[in-house]
Amino acid sequence: DAGVTQSPTHLIKTRGQHVTLRCSPISGHKSVSWYQQVLGQGPQFIFQYYEKEERGRGNFPDRFSARQFPNYSSELNVNALLLGDSALYLCASSLEAGPTNEKLFFGSGTQLSVL
Amino acid sequence: AQSVTQLGSHVSVSEGALVLLRCNYSSSVPPYLFWYVQYPNQGLQLLLKYTSAATLVKGINGFEAEFKKSETSFHLTKPSAHMSDAAEYFCAVSYTGGFKTIFGAGTRLFVKA
Numbered sequence: 001d002a003g004v005t006q007s008p009t010h011l012i013k014t015r016g017q018h019v020t021l022r023c024s025p026i027s028g029h030k031s032v033s034w035y036q037q038v039l040g041q042g043p044q045f046i047f048q049y050y051e052k053e054e055r056g057r058g059n060f061p062d063r064f065s066a067r068q069f070p071n072y073s074s075e076l077n078v079n080a081l082l083l084g085d086s087a088l089y090l091c092a093s094s095l096e097a098g099p100t101n102e103k104l105f106f107g108s109g110t111q112l113s114v115l
Numbered sequence: 116a117q118s119v120t121q122l123g124s125h126v127s128v129s130e131g132a133l134v135l136l137r138c139n140y141s142s143s144v145p146p147y148l149f150w151y152v153q154y155p156n157q158g159l160q161l162l163l164k165y166t167s168a169a170t171l172v173k174g175i176n177g178f179e180a181e182f183k184k185s186e187t188s189f190h191l192t193k194p195s196a197h198m199s200d201a202a203e204y205f206c207a208v209s210y211t212g213g214f215k216t217i218f219g220a221g222t223r224l225f226v227k228a
Contacts, residue, residue, distance in 0.1 A: 056215055092158075104161070
């Protein structure tokens, strides 16, 4: 079975531009979470979606938005990019919402560089 | 508020030596605790998780961790390091009713031949 897949793997943008990152969860998983990992730091929670509804949001500005589609895939959108948005963006899927004791399955991430 | 502190951003051990990676958590409610490993250019992979069933948790690749409530700790150990263990390790916490997993800053493990 395929794991969590993310696209693209690498992306270079300039300040002020907009970016869309995509994630396909493991088959059967209904929950998708997005994390931002800045170099040298641990992942920071951005969003959790379950059954197409936002279940939780981290401390990120409104420039960050996301959605989940009927097939449970998800998009993360970032508007008006700043240099500080440069990071590895990780998508994680799990069977149910929570996460409580749910194990997260991570994709390999999208490396975003903002110049 | 829940938080995770990993002591030591870098740990270096010799091959065959004991691995000890430290993690302390702060939580006002009973936590669920996790250790994840991240290899270069890859996502995170679960090593083990504590969910109150047993205080000593065994994970993959010979790693284990012990939950000590009195010390609010969840340190990760492995008796004998292998070169393939070189990676970044993240301690994480979540809790009932929450919607996010909170990660520590990570500890990079170096294994010397």
